[in-house]
Amino acid sequence: MTVPTITLNDGATIPQLGFGVFQVDPEATERIVTDALEVGYRHIDAAAIYGNEIGVGRAIAASGIPRDELFITTKLWNSDQGTQSAIDAMDLSLEKLGLDFVDLYLIHWPRADLDRYLDSWQTLAQLKADGKTRSIGVSNFHRAHLDKIIAGTGIVPAVDQLELHPAFAQRELRAFGAEVGMHIQAWGPLGQGKYDLFSEPALQAAAEAHGVTPAQVTIRWHLQNGIILFPKSNSRNRMAENFDVFGFELTAEQMASIDALDRGQRVGSNPDEATF
Numbered sequence: 376m377t378v379p380t381i382t383l384n385d386g387a388t389i390p391q392l393g394f395g396v397f398q399v400d401p402e403a404t405e406r407i408v409t410d411a412l413e414v415g416y417r418h419i420d421a422a423a424i425y426g427n428e429i430g431v432g433r434a435i436a437a438s439g440i441p442r443d444e445l446f447i448t449t450k451l452w453n454s455d456q457g458t459q460s461a462i463d464a465m466d467l468s469l470e471k472l473g474l475d476f477v478d479l480y481l482i483h484w485p486r487a488d489l490d491r492y493l494d495s496w497q498t499l500a501q502l503k504a505d506g507k508t509r510s511i512g513v514s515n516f517h518r519a520h521l522d523k524i525i526a527g528t529g530i531v532p533a534v535d536q537l538e539l540h541p542a543f544a545q546r547e548l549r550a551f552g553a554e555v556g557m558h559i560q561a562w563g564p565l566g567q568g569k570y571d572l573f574s575e576p577a578l579q580a581a582a583e584a585h586g587v588t589p590a591q592v593t594i595r596w597h598l599q600n601g602i603i604l605f606p607k608s609n610s611r612n613r614m615a616e617n618f619d620v621f622g623f624e625l626t627a628e629q630m631a632s633i634d635a636l637d638r639g640q641r642v643g644s645n646p647d648e649a650t651f
Contacts, residue, residue, distance in 0.1 A: 377621075378417070381603060383533040384556040387478065387510045389446055391598060392618065393418025393605035395562070396427055403609065404430025405437070410611040412438045414618050420536075420560075420605040421472070422450035422483060423464060428471035436473055447474065450483040450514060451499070453651065456491040461498040465507055480508035481536060484649055485520040492516075496524040512536065514562070515646040518551060525555070536560040539602060541578075541593060541633050542570060542640035549602075560603040562643075565593055569642035577632035585623040594620045596633045 455464035539561035573589035
């Protein structure tokens, strides 16, 4: 099964469907990521704050999969924003992952109250130049944050990773990304179980029509919208189900009915207010 790839604005390619390790128990991470790699995932989305980079690295090392077949993301945590602190944080992440470089490094949250995200963005550009990451991007950045870093450096992020699911479709930021050549990644693409997404009639009808599950329909909706995503599960069977989404295609009418579920329903923190 071949996962489609997307070409980023720096020429790098990223598998559109990956596997996330948010809230994966550090003690179980090696086993869970090993399962994901065996299922077929080659794109792993990690972060320093998740506390499980060591487990991700051990699974990668034990897999025997050539490095050039993997796409590994990690993220700069808020308390490490700045210049030297961001360099040190990257070096620590690489040590924990057991890698010479990551494929994508993101600023995890803007934390505008700290006012260090522009300095951090400039540092990420240097980390890329130094070969420690192949691409750089941001996470949870709104338009004002994006405007500031683009104006300050002339560098458009390769991606902006956002809370995005059918009830919170981020239309304005997706349109801005398309305008400037920045791709959108979805975290919480299945709503994190914080609302009853899978009972929505639009998803159930599409699932029944294609003989798949509402979760598979939701993943397919993201893929057909050009969104990069990485659903998370501790269950190997669920991982395999989430990966088995390339044998059907939603119709224009089904896509439109899912698009209509957008109601601005955020289930995570608002980046304009988050101060953790």
